[in-house]
Amino acid sequence: MTPQNSPLSYLDIVNLCGNARVGVPSPIPSEFDSEPLVPFYLSPAPGSPVIGLLRPQIIELLRVENSRTEAKSIWVGLEGADVTHARKISFDASLDTHTKRTAVMKEMCERWRDTGILPDIIGPKKWRAEMYPVYRDAFGVHDYPAGDAEDGELNFAFEMERAAAALFGVITYGVHMSTYQEITDPVSGERTLRLWIPTRAKNKSMWPGYLDNTVAGGIPAGMPMFEALVKECMEEASLPEELVRKHVRSVGCVSYFHRTSKGWLQPEVEYMYDMPIPPTADPTPFEPKPLDGEVERFDFLNKTQVEVEMRSARFKPNCAVVLIDLFIRLGYITPDNEPDFLKIVTALHTQFDYERWAGGA
Known part of the structure; x- marks a missing residue:
């Protein structure tokens, strides 16, 4: 995937991530749409x-x-x-x-x-x-x-x-955490949102140099979701366990069915967590720092900067959809300002056309 010449809509971003369907046309036409798939029992x-x-x-x-x-x-x-x-x-x-x-x-x-x-x-x-x-x-x-x-x-x-x-087209699971600070002006009521955004290392085997969520990673076999997040917070961002356990909260999940440019199937669930920085708190302890070499740097970007990068396809696709979900939960994307609101929300919570699998794809 390369950055786009024209800005992507929120729905475009969601469809770039969840670009696969089973037995029906995909939201983005693909040469693999007609490929026969066989259920793996x-x-x-x-x-x-x-x-x-x-x-x-x-x-x-x-x-x-x-x-x-x-x-x-x-x-x-x-x-x-x-x-x-x-x-x-x-x-x-x-x-x-x-x-x-x-x-x-x-x-x-x-x-x-x-x-x-x-x-x-x-x-x-x-x-x-x-x-x-x-x-x-x-x-x-x-x-x-x-x-x-x-x-x-x-x-x-x-x-x-x-x-x-x-x-093998099996469903996989991961954790994503967003660290952000939202400050409301006491006079105007205007909100300012800033988020810690990492740039992936250029030597990573997948999506090198793309933007990511503050912390993200897979869930190894046998490890509970939150414990996987605690581990990733230290390994990727130098965020200590005691800080994470005190301030992080579970906020749901997104699911999507992604097909790679080579046609490989990646149905995935991402469990989402927030670590909001209290408006009056010292932000220093919440500042992520690279540790294991998977992140090149972290930048504290405002919402406008994040949106520009999202609409330019600079984010790893599943990280962009996690941020879209965050914007919905914080009230920045609403049914009143986003004409594709229902399409976006339902696409963020797919069941992978799973009911079609058992009937033969």
């Missing part, structure tokens, strides 16, 4: 949940996996000569625990990395070495096995390398 059993969506080239790679002489067939539903014959693909019934499924995905994805398959997604430079959870019910509880406990009643199904999640 947890098991071949009736009633098994759908946990992802598979593109034709992944289906072909899974066929190769099943044909490897040293390996037992681990994928079910690959009968037929081409993708048009596949209607339901799943792990083999023998892979009946999260431990077995995790081990299969780990071995396969690491081998794909080491043999140069799809280097633009899971090559050594793209590998994140972070394990992401996959759930039976993508909208259910974020639980995790304790000790040696196996599946039982867990929603947790298995975990897999973060970089490979888009290859």
Whole structure:
């Protein structure tokens, strides 16, 4: 993505992030709109949940996996000569625990990395070495096995390398925090909003040099949402745990279905948090500072500056939609001043056309 010549509308920004649909035209026409997608089920059993969506080239790679002489067939539903014959693909019934499924995905994805398959997604430079959870019910509880406990009643199904999640179209989860200060003039009543905005390091594997939210990151398998945020606050922005726990509040989530320029599927949920700086407080303790090298610098920008950068596509797309949600919650974007208000609000809370997945995409 490159900066736009003409300013983007708020709805344009939302559609750049949530640019994918299943079975219907996307909000931004794409060469991949007509690509057949096959639901990825947890098991071949009736009633098994759908946990992802598979593109034709992944289906072909899974066929190769099943044909490897040293390996037992681990994928079910690959009968037929081409993708048009596949209607339901799943792990083999023998892979009946999260431990077995995790081990299969780990071995396969690491081998794909080491043999140069799809280097633009899971090559050594793209590998994140972070394990992401996959759930039976993508909208259910974020639980995790304790000790040696196996599946039982867990929603947790298995975990897999973060970089490979888009290859299987599984829903992933992250945390985003906005640190801002809003001051109201006691005479005029005019509000002034400033936000701490980081510039991503130019050596990052994804979206180098783009603008971001104050703190953002993925949720590793087994880590609660808020604890993931606390960790990211220190690692990315040098914000100490005691400050975060005292001042940060949960404010909801946004969800969107993003398709990359190469066609990979990224349905994502971002849990959102605010850390407002009290108008009369000393702002110094709230000032973020780079620590782990993922951020080049932080700038305390006013709302007008932030909007100019947003409308110029200078923000990482999902960070821009988090800020749009913030502007809605603070009352800067309203049904009275934004003609696309309902389209924007509903697009910020998509369910990924999930009801279409089980029926075959």
